[in-house]
Amino acid sequence: MGSAKLEHMFDIFPPEVADLGALNAGELVDAARGWARAENAACARKLAVMAEIFARRTSDSAEERELWWVDPEAAVAAELAAALQLTQGLALHQTHRGVALRDRLPKVAAVFEAGLISDLLVRKIVWRTWLITDPQLMAAVDAELAGQVSRWGALSEKKLEAAIDATVIAHDPAALRQPRPGTADRAVEFGSPTDEPGYTSLWARLYSPDAAAVCDRVNRVADSVCAADPRSHAERLCDAFGAIGAGLETLACRCGHDDCDAAGRETPTRNTTIYLIADAETTEEPTETVEPAADHEPATETVEQSETEPAKPAKRAKPAFAFGAGVMPPALLGALVEGARLRYVRHPGDSPAEERYTPSTALAEFIRCRDLTCRFPFCDKPATDADIDHTVPYPVGPTHASNLKCLCRFHHLVKTFWGGPDGWRDRQLPDGTVIWTSPTGHTYTTYPGSRLLFPSLCRPTATLWFGEPPTPQTRDGRTAMMPRRRRTRAANRSRAINAERKLNAEHSDRGSDPPF
Template identity: 55%
Template sequence: MGNFAHMFDGSLPEVIDLSALDDAALVDAAAGWARTENAACARKLAVMAELFTRRTGLSAGEREDWWVDPEAAVGAELAAAQNVSTWMALAQAHRGVVLADRLPQVAALFEAGLISEPLVRAIEYRTLLVTDAEAIKQVDALLADQVMTWGPLSVRKTEQAIDAIVAWVDPGALRRSREMTCQRDVRFGSPSDEAGYTSMWALLSAADSEVVKQRVEQMARSVCEDDPRTLGERRSEALTAISAGIQQLACQCENTDCQAAQRDATPPATAVIHVVAEAATVDAARAEAAGLATRADAEPDIHDGASDGDELPSAKEPEVDDPVPAAGPTRLSERAALPPAFCPALPAFCPAPAAAASCSTRPAFVLGGGVLPTQLLAPLLERATVREIRHPGDAPPEPRYTPSRALADFVRCRDLTCRWPGCDKPADGCDLDHTVPYPIGRTHASNLKCYCRFHHLLKTFYCGVGGWREQQLPDGTLILTSPTGHTYTTKPGSVLLFPTLCRPTGTLWAPGHEPTVNPKNNRGLMMPKRKRIRAEKLARRIDAERRLNDEYVAERNKPPPF
């Protein structure tokens, strides 16, 4: 790979005046930088693979059955350095190891920038089942010899070209469509999602997909033709209703004789959503909902994007003085004006407003879902349990390990997510971790933060000399020092939306003088264990997938009929 000593001197190539280039020069520049990008990615994977190999060597063998094993630990270390998830970093490290150990000739092309990272991913995936050392060496040589002759191919044609080489060398290593059973999944969220909405992607079997499709369509079309929602909106609400255990979709028409409008669409208490919002935002949402209902009653025949006559659920009376409606509320879109078929009961955590309130309300925040505009908060308030979150100020530490409900709510609303770099696990699914372990570190807002279970275990069992170290500031800022001495600073998730929650909560000790706690020598006994180590799971998976090809290999190996 060459010498990395002078790779990162803090400088990058100057950006030239692109307007001075003709079209051909721009295409040449794009191709040149693409090759540079490929080469840089190859070098990144190589250094990740080297660190992975060091961290998971023979000395790590006794921890292979740990739930947070050495592979996961090095994945977290590399993830923090890149600000990506642990699982993405671990996949990259695995790819680097495959290139170094199984596909060195393909790796050489990658290092030269001649092939792209997506192509390398495809090669890694489609050669996984080749287990014989001589066979993988032959596959590597054939790929390196032929891949540059393929030219531009579609994804499917690229897979077919790789499979042709694998089938020539080791027909039992072909990846079959039946493997998709293991890849079924449902995922939520995309960077392109609009505020207040989350996309969903699912990979189902064809039969299961048809079942879901028919049920959603049946429910979406079960209302009368006067329902003001589009078919797409009804499909969306039908899927949510089904997930909540509701069997019918209530019609939102105003016809008194509509049977579908009289259906009970109240969900059972099977799910809880946590929403963080300033008190002013909750007041504005209630006022906006009340104003919408009033306008709908007064002008039932005007279609301005809101439903004509639908009344939003009336909000419960707040425990504080009657709110003053915010000046100039934003008019609701049709989608936002219609109350959803499913509004789960949810605690809406409301931090106390600042002394000098802003002239415009801030959006709410759904733990695990992201920003929620005020108009989408309104329909959720009817069945919401509202609890005010109070900043603890200079309150003394609590005299026990488990924080009180008030303190726990404050910390979760301040942090919003797991505080580990690159992790976005919602705070309501996280542990509350003492930065300085209890009882030396007291139960106090300045010593508590949210960690998901994985990162909580990582901090607990990979700490001390040669491990991770932490420092928490009174405003919730967390400074992590990695085993290599690199530092990563994370701010509480509320710093942008709810900055009042990030006011200092009191100083427990002078900065830089935090007490240290030496981990116990036998702490590994408390680590949850894996049923099977990673190597065993991978071997079983490869063996199972290879057996799918037994019939094909037997047919291929039959002697010719002469």
């Protein structure tokens, strides 16, 4: 939409940032409201664009591909995720919201396009009307919500949900979204997206007797040291989980007293591999060890200077990188590597290609440490959980650092089965840079994750070819290798909607209260 049309829609276009200094407080509030409306209108148009390209990609695809694990929906989501700098999941959710607005809620979409409602409210409307299956009822709900939504005023989140639900119940009671009875399943989860690098959270829902037994044992192990142990009770509880995981019944005391019977106990044997990423020339046997400073401060090295020489800055300990988590402070590294066996990862330099498809352990470790994550645009899946992909397929493309990169399984399948002259194409440079070309011809450049933290790992390796890389012929029957779904996504959505409607109908037939 052009600027002139936006000015007509909002009467007076909101002021730019450079003009804010001349506004009074009331005018600033009006400016914030004006830009919020413009933001709503822009979001509506973005979702409409996503819905349009989604419809084209999914309607033109062969029916067989609907059962692919990376089906047309997933493929177009990957394309939109790269274009909009989103994760795969966010791109797919936004696309489905755009499709719902276009196909199920066109009148609400028009109010959204005018900037009168926010994306947050649109999400609630799409979610809480999702169970309506009759097109006529859906049209009636759409019209009623569109007429009411801009007049609801400043409602809380619960009141907004209640207003939407009231319209749904009036037209289709079986379509009400409602929580189910408290039949929580037992579960154990390791790790959370909010975990800081170097830490992993543990959450569990157990039967009460089992939880009591675990609690008792953890506390007994935590209390198995003497009173002089310097750790807090919370720290000893954490160490107790580690000891129990290693099969131990007690903790080794850290009091430092020679007469403490608990001081010499066995400590947990760790089986975790930690990579020490360093320049190749610095990974020789060290001649001097720098111990960490007290109070967990980064270790530093000082150099005596003569009066005529300028002082050199002290060397600072560099941070580490925890695969799947991110940058880890140097102070935490010591606790994690205590008692660990370190294995050096060396830059391959100008080493020749390996005469096999699967890279050697040394080459694979270098690729993972160089890339750190999946190399598809805006994907952050850790390299330790990724496949090692030949950019130019083997055997035309050799098993060489200049032709290998990390791709998570999903994006590996996207490249393999949605690639080619009219699909995704990638080109790799000797320093690990990968240039992706999308099905529409747009390009996205990704760099190795170690580029900023460990730049020596990005030194160029051998140049394999000059000019355009070779293009292998596509093998017949390759699509048979794509993992298959039992049912299409559309069938799964239909089953879920029908199952939830059936539960609602059963409660209604029995005359029972909604299971809140």
